[in-house]
Amino acid sequence: MNKSITDELFAILDTVVLEHLNDCYFQVVGNVPKWFIQFYPDVTSEENKINLQTKFPFLENFLIDAEDFWHDNIPQPLKSGLWSEIDMSGQECHLEASAVRLENKKILLIELLGVAYEEKQSLIQKARQNSLTHHYLLKETQKKEILLHCILHDVAGQLTGINCCFALLAMENLTAKGRDRLEIGKRQSIKQEMLIQEILKAFSAEVKSLEDFTVDSAQAPDAVRCAREVVEALLPTFSLNKRILQLEPNIDLAQDWKVVGENSRLERVLFNLVENAFRHSPLGSTVTVDVNQDGEFILFTVDDEGPGVPEDISKNLFQKFSQGREKSGKAGLGLYFCRITVERWGGSIGYSTRPKGGSCFWFRLPRAVLQAQAGNQN
Structure with missing residues (x-):
């Protein structure tokens, strides 16, 4: 790019380019932005030497750091941070300096921030609020x-x-x-x-739900094992009340069923869903717990043969204190626990109506093995 165009471009961007000479003195390189003339009105050409500390006392300590920076020949720029000065007309100017080294020359850039400063201040204020x-x-x-x-x-x-x-x-x-x-x-x-x-x-x-959980496949809970233990724990209750509880028999045990989460809380999520199905299942009906591979996720389902959930209630099933019309059982907190736990682990949970009648409660959790691999890649 033509040097004159570059010089003009920096001036348009409200950035003054200065070359460090010796001690505290600098020399302007290229065109001088209008705002800089309000501090140094005699600087109209590259022949003038400038002592920046007379007008910008903020730079005194920064220039000490910049000298070490130039000596070490570090490729990345060194930023001064934001500061403000009042020019000859009484206007407040928000500035930021950057030290760089180009072709063995010690270069200092001073930028008038303007709108950029206001945006940064607005973001800082919003963050504080x-x-x-x-x-x-x-x-x-x-x-x-x-x-x-x-x-x-x-x-x-x-x-x-x-x-x-x-x-x-x-x-x-x-x-x-x-x-x-x-x-x-x-x-x-x-x-x-x-x-x-x-x-x-x-x-x-x-x-x-905000406590630690694992994404390491070596320590992560096994989805099928958790499902089996919940089924075995609730099987006597179902049998005593003349209902059938089963784990889907066609699950491929050779697959990797490790999921993101924590073992005891995963069992409680399944326990709540199966217990919910029990309370709404008629005599002689069957509740089936199934676990399936679903891409990068593991899908859990609990199917029952009950009356299903009315559409107006299904939208709020996983909210705190949500209950069905019959309000059988508890205070509407079990499904709420399931939702906040599953979502904390990066999963999702929902309800659907089975084609042949009854309810299907499901939730997905990320596969722990994929999470661990992603962590290693990062």
């Missing part, structure tokens, strides 16, 4: 969690007293009807205790 908002929300969440635990602690204490009263009543000489009513009260008390535990689990799950 977002940080303050984050800390505020974090404190508010902590306050609510403390309040929630205090309330539940008080309620649990009252339930303990009620249970003691029930235990004492059971020792009394009650009529048959009285004992029936006592049993009803005890069952309701147990349900209330379970509700308290479910609420505590849901809120602690939000914290738990």
Whole structure:
């Protein structure tokens, strides 16, 4: 490129090019930007020598670092950082200097930032505001969690007293009807205790889902093994209540089934989905747990032969305290735990209606082996 064009280009970009001579003196190279003349009005040609520290005291320490930088002949530029000066007209100028070495010459570039500075300041301000908002929300969440635990602690204490009263009543000489009513009260008390535990689990799950998990295939959970253990754990409950629970028999055990996650929480996700299917399955029906390869993911499915989920409810199934119309079982927290856990691990979760009737709850998790390989490549 023609030198005159280059000189003019730097001036248009509001950048002055200076060559270091000796001590504190510099000489302008090329055209002089208008803003620079407001600081050094006598500098109109390359013949003038300039002492930058007289007008830009900020550069005093930077030039010491720049001298070492030029001596070491480092290829990347050395930035001074942003600073501001007031010119002869009283206007504030936002500047940044860069030291470079070209053809054994010590070059200093000083740029008037203008719009770029305003954009940087705006981004910094937004970042600070977002940080303050984050800390505020974090404190508010902590306050609510403390309040929630205090309330539940008080309620649990009252339930303990009620249970003691029930235990004492059971020792009394009650009529048959009285004992029936006592049993009803005890069952309701147990349900209330379970509700308290479910609420505590849901809120602690939000914290738990942020804890460490593994992408290393050597330590990652095995999808099929987790599915088998959950099926074996719940099989007696299904059999006792005349329902069938099975693990899909055609799973290829020779495949690698390692997924991103943590073993105990993965089992709990599967446990919640299978237990949910149990509560909505009619007598004699079958619930099937299946695991399939899905590209870079492993797909888990839990199929049941129940009535399915109404369309207006299915949209909010995985929200906190979401329940079906019958509201059978728990407080609508199990599916919420599943969602925040699976999404934390980089997966997705959903629901679909089976063509032959019933529900299919599914979730995908990244394959741990691919995650580990990607980490090694990076």
